[in-house]
Every structure is written in structure tokens, then in C-alpha cells.
Amino acid sequence: MQGQVSVRHTGLGALAILSWGTLGALGALSASLPPHLVLTFCFAIAAGIGWTICRLTGRTPARLLDGRVALFAALLAAYHLVYLEAFHHAAPIPVSLINYLWPACLIILGNLFFRLHSGWPGYLGAALGFIGVGVLIGKDGLALQSSEVFGYGLALSGALLWALFSNLRRHERFDAIASLTTICLGASLLCGVWWAATDAHWPDLARRDIGVILALGVGPAGGAFFLWDLGMRQGHAALLGVLGYSAPVLSTLLMLGLGMGTPGWEIFVAIAFITLGGAVVQFGART
Structure with missing residues (x-):
């Protein structure tokens, strides 16, 4: 029975x-809408999902x-806000791939402030990820527009925020479903207030x-x-950790399929470096 449960939850x-893998494409498709309004509804839906799970499982x-809870709600809202806002200023595929530097940022912040102790594989993985992004956004040399630089900066800020959120959540002792439900509700309220105020x-x-x-x-x-x-x-956490680094590949292929970018060697080199860096980061986190 335990094996069946593990397989089901791994699924x-x-x-x-x-x-x-669809976040980049959906984020780009939402670029015509105010990101804080979009997220007000998204997090409200998430809170409704969590509340339903709590009711069915007897959680409070x-x-x-x-x-x-308030801190996590603020970080969750801030991450998604800067990520969706980045699509208003730069091309969607670079924005999406820069966001996938979060495993590298997680290791760097974790080693500096959260006693992660990943060792050399963590730093090597982070370096590979940043090399991939450098290849991607450096293909035009110094021809980047100020709006693009701002968009890329927002995407990198999102990666840092998600890394901070993830490091803090690793040490959270409360039931995850119960706390996430309220965190999503709080994030929805924060985004709604921000929309109403601005x-x-x-x-x-x-x-x-x-x-x-x-x-x-x-x-x-x-x-x-x-x-x-x-x-x-x-579920099988180690297997999911490895599978997680397919997300940038899935995201980029989907956006290319939807015509949100032009295939080029630099995109695939960036995917290779970021995915390889993520795999090395995962190895470092487990050793």
C-alpha cells in the first residue's frame, strides 16, 4: 500500500x-492585464482549492x-508580481529562463544565510545557470534596450524572491496545506489592495x-x-527533484510552439546550461 501511495503522490x-512548464506561456498571455489584478484572482482560486482540501481532510x-503566514504571503505575492511584470518589459523566453535561475539562487542564499552547506556542487550548478543566462541575453552584445534590462532585472528579482521563500519554507513546522491555504488568501488580499491603491x-x-x-x-x-x-x-522526493529541472525545457518549447519567440542556438545553449546547473544543484543539496 505504501508503494501505491508513493507512486500516486509522485504523480x-x-x-x-x-x-x-506552462507558467511562462500563461504569464506572457496575461501581459495585457494588470499583474496585481490577475494574481488577486489566481491566489483566491488557490485559497479556495486549499480550503476544499482542508475541509476534506479535517485540517484547520x-x-x-x-x-x-504574513511574511510568506508577502513573498509569494512579490515573486509572482515581479515575474508577471517582467513580461511587460522584455521578451518572454529570456524572462522565463532567467526566472529558472531560482535553484542557483536558492543554493547561494541557502549557503550564506540558511546553513544549507551544499558544498562545491551547489556553487558549480549556480555558475552554470548564470553562464546559460549570460549566453542568452548577451547574444546582442551591448544592444539591450533599457526596458529589456529592467525586465530581466525583474525576472532575476523573482528568482531571488522564490529562493528566499523556498529556504524559509524548508524550516516551516506548520502543516503545509493548512498554512499554504492561508498564505494564498493573504497573497490575494495583498495583491487586491495593491491593485485598488495603484x-x-x-x-x-x-x-x-x-x-x-x-x-x-x-x-x-x-x-x-x-x-x-x-x-x-x-512521493519520491529525489525523483521529483530531478524531474523539476525539465520545467525550463517544457516552458521554452511551449512558448516556441505558440510563436512567442524565434528558435536560435542561444536559447538551446541556455536551456542546456540552466538544466545542467539545476541538476548539479540538486546533487549538491543531497550530498
């Missing part, structure tokens, strides 16, 4: 990875005013826009959080 974690969601106009939502918001909320910016947590806690 749930793999679904989360497939879902994250964490308190909204808990200090650590840009409180209601955009014209086409049917496609509504579909993109629903897909983000059910998938990579919502439901995938819970799938990943179940997979990591009750």
Missing part, C-alpha cells in the same frame, strides 16, 4: 512540474494574522483573459503549490 508532484487553515480600473476582460486567469489559478500560480507539497512529502 501529483509530476503534474505540478508539468503545470509550472492557519491564522491569517500569524506573523510567518490602478483600480477594471480592464475589459475577453474570454481568453478569463481562461488565462483560471488556468494560472488552477495550475502554476495556485493548484500546483498543493500538488508539489503532496508530492514532496509523500
Whole structure:
């Protein structure tokens, strides 16, 4: 029975990875909408999913005013806000791939501040990831526009924020589903307040826009959080860690298939370096 449970939950974690492979494309498709409004709905959907799981499993969601819940809600909202905002300023494929430097950032921050002690494989993996991004955005030499630089900076900031979020969550003692439910609710409220305070106009939502918001909320910016947590806690965590580095490949291939970029050698070199760096990071984290 334990083997069946493990296989089933490993499958749930793999679904989360497939879902994250769509985040770049969905983020680019949402670029015509205010990111804080999009995320208000996405996190509300995620909180609804978590509340349903809590009801079915007898859990009690964490308190909204808990200090650590508020911190995680702020980090979760900030990460997604800067990531979606980056698509407003730079090409979607580089933005997506720069965001996938988060494993490298996780190792660097973890070693510096969270006693991760990954050793040399962690630093080597981080260096490989940054080399891949350097190849990608350096193909035009010094011809980058200021808007592109800003977009790339936002994407890198997102990678740092997700790395910080992940390092802090590693030391979290509360039930993950119960806390994530409230974290998503808090993130939704924060994004809604930000939208109301800075840009409180209601955009014209086409049917496609509504579909993109629903897909983000059910998938990579919502439901995938819970799938990943179940997979990591009750599935084959090591296998999922390796599979997780297929996400940049899936993301890039999907965006190319949707016509969001032009295939070029630098894209595939960047994918190779970032994926290889992620695999080395994973090795370092396990040794």
C-alpha cells in the first residue's frame, strides 16, 4: 500500500512540474492585464482549492494574522508580481529562463544565510545557470534596450524572491496545506489592495483573459503549490527533484510552439546550461 501511495503522490508532484512548464506561456498571455489584478484572482482560486482540501481532510487553515503566514504571503505575492511584470518589459523566453535561475539562487542564499552547506556542487550548478543566462541575453552584445534590462532585472528579482521563500519554507513546522491555504488568501488580499491603491480600473476582460486567469489559478500560480507539497512529502522526493529541472525545457518549447519567440542556438545553449546547473544543484543539496 505504501508503494501505491508513493507512486500516486509522485504523480501529483509530476503534474505540478508539468503545470509550472506552462507558467511562462500563461504569464506572457496575461501581459495585457494588470499583474496585481490577475494574481488577486489566481491566489483566491488557490485559497479556495486549499480550503476544499482542508475541509476534506479535517485540517484547520492557519491564522491569517500569524506573523510567518504574513511574511510568506508577502513573498509569494512579490515573486509572482515581479515575474508577471517582467513580461511587460522584455521578451518572454529570456524572462522565463532567467526566472529558472531560482535553484542557483536558492543554493547561494541557502549557503550564506540558511546553513544549507551544499558544498562545491551547489556553487558549480549556480555558475552554470548564470553562464546559460549570460549566453542568452548577451547574444546582442551591448544592444539591450533599457526596458529589456529592467525586465530581466525583474525576472532575476523573482528568482531571488522564490529562493528566499523556498529556504524559509524548508524550516516551516506548520502543516503545509493548512498554512499554504492561508498564505494564498493573504497573497490575494495583498495583491487586491495593491491593485485598488495603484490602478483600480477594471480592464475589459475577453474570454481568453478569463481562461488565462483560471488556468494560472488552477495550475502554476495556485493548484500546483498543493500538488508539489503532496508530492514532496509523500512521493519520491529525489525523483521529483530531478524531474523539476525539465520545467525550463517544457516552458521554452511551449512558448516556441505558440510563436512567442524565434528558435536560435542561444536559447538551446541556455536551456542546456540552466538544466545542467539545476541538476548539479540538486546533487549538491543531497550530498
